[in-house]
Amino acid sequence: MSAVARVGTQGRAAFLSEVSEAESPVGSRSREITCAKCNLRETCLAANTPLEDLKRIERIVYARRRIMRGERLFSAGDNFTSLYAIRTGSFKTTIVDCEGREQVTGFFMTGELLGMGGLASGRFEGTAIALEDSDVCAMPYALIEEIGREVPSLQRGLHLVLAREIVRNHGVMLLLGSMSAQERLAAFLVNLSKRYLRRGYSSSNFILRMTRDEIGSYLGLKVETVSRLFSRFHERGVLEVRQKEVRIVDLMALGRVLAPSSAGE
Amino acid sequence: MSAVARVGTQGRAAFLSEVSEAESPVGSRSREITCAKCNLRETCLAANTPLEDLKRIERIVYARRRIMRGERLFSAGDNFTSLYAIRTGSFKTTIVDCEGREQVTGFFMTGELLGMGGLASGRFEGTAIALEDSDVCAMPYALIEEIGREVPSLQRGLHLVLAREIVRNHGVMLLLGSMSAQERLAAFLVNLSKRYLRRGYSSSNFILRMTRDEIGSYLGLKVETVSRLFSRFHERGVLEVRQKEVRIVDLMALGRVLAPSSAGE
């Protein structure tokens, strides 16, 4: 609630518009939001599923869950039973290695899927934590598997989603392995920008749901470095930052940061 | 279906003829190496498939290909039609970003699968290059999908393989994002060691199929750093290195390097 409220004060129009109808009493009558009506269908498992098959798919999504900010959707080691689609809100996922090092492996927003790593071993490999009050559709894997046999597009949808996660990971590996700190941050912001755009929000004006620390963890940098980079981008007139609110003034310039040739300035 | 056609016309005669001889040590007549007899079944798509279903699965693997060292199995942008299972040999996969930076995203050995990223967009997202003369089974995705509908264990096998790749990627992200250079190299060697062990080879004594440069690219380090680290490990009596030949003298110590507490020495 609090998060939604906060968003509301700062950016109702922008953030809630497309969701507002489907969800107005967010989650109150979850039963009524069918896949057929869901505006996220394109990015979700149901992508490209003909209308006549949607009914069968809806059997999968029988459970909705509301996760409050800071709470966990699942934890590393939990039994894997379902994938989760984000209907509203956003999450981070983290993993810890044997030495206790923790790292953010991704930030996820509306329409994106969580929990795919759990498929590998039957237990979740990481932890998903809500960055704001969020709701998700739980989709039991057993049902996806079963219904997927009858509905090929669902099958493909799952493959697509898994493969996209792999491609995304490779992008992050590239980022972590061969980009400088400022290139990483620029890439991160450009990526966020694109994802907001695709969802119909402003691509230049958005709110960072995560802390600087979390951004740093994701990008393999320390908080101080992230903070300094924000300042530097600001000085250069590329960005305006006020707390969590970001305004990309010069998207082209931000993109250019990614080119190694810009090292000179 | 275009996939099937292409593989068929281009492939059958050419591929199989050269394979048959080359394979003599493993299984003299390539035709005869069925999934049922394949010693890689456990790690492959066919994992956990009951014997009576194996025949159907074998329809998938009708094309074998031999790739000579340095040659490409597929290139970024190529049309995706098949996944590839490595029967013998090893590969590296690389991606390049828009600025031309190239990075190794993985090293793959016997029994492991390649090309999964291509599922996301219908085109391969990266390039796979043989590190030694290798052969692979080509498995057309269209067939996997079709037969998967009848054979649940195949379906699961695919999901498993995709999910494992995701988990592996997360591990690499952790490595790149929060480990020191020497921790990365140690982790890399320990990982190789385990994989050789699982395949029945010596876990302490093996040959690096890749150059220092490629290791560096994978680990986000420069050649010089990799080389220096090898030397350092050698000085400490943890490793013996002669060119590409590695002998892990003290696996425990190598594991301990991974613990941040060892920073002191």
Add this chain to the structure above:
DNA sequence: CGCGAGCTTGATGCCGATCAATGCATGTGG
């Protein structure tokens, strides 16, 4: 109004990159 979590900014140091040179294997042609 004061506390604390999260953010910013500065000073300093270290790890790994970079630059540069040498060594060492493999291969090729005379």
Add this chain to the structure above:
DNA sequence: CCACATGCATTGATCGGCATCAAGCTCGCG
């Protein structure tokens, strides 16, 4: 068989980017 070239690996010297340490600062909240 040697001379030479080429690709890969090692080692040293130096440099720079980011981490680290250390204060302040801002804002939301009790």
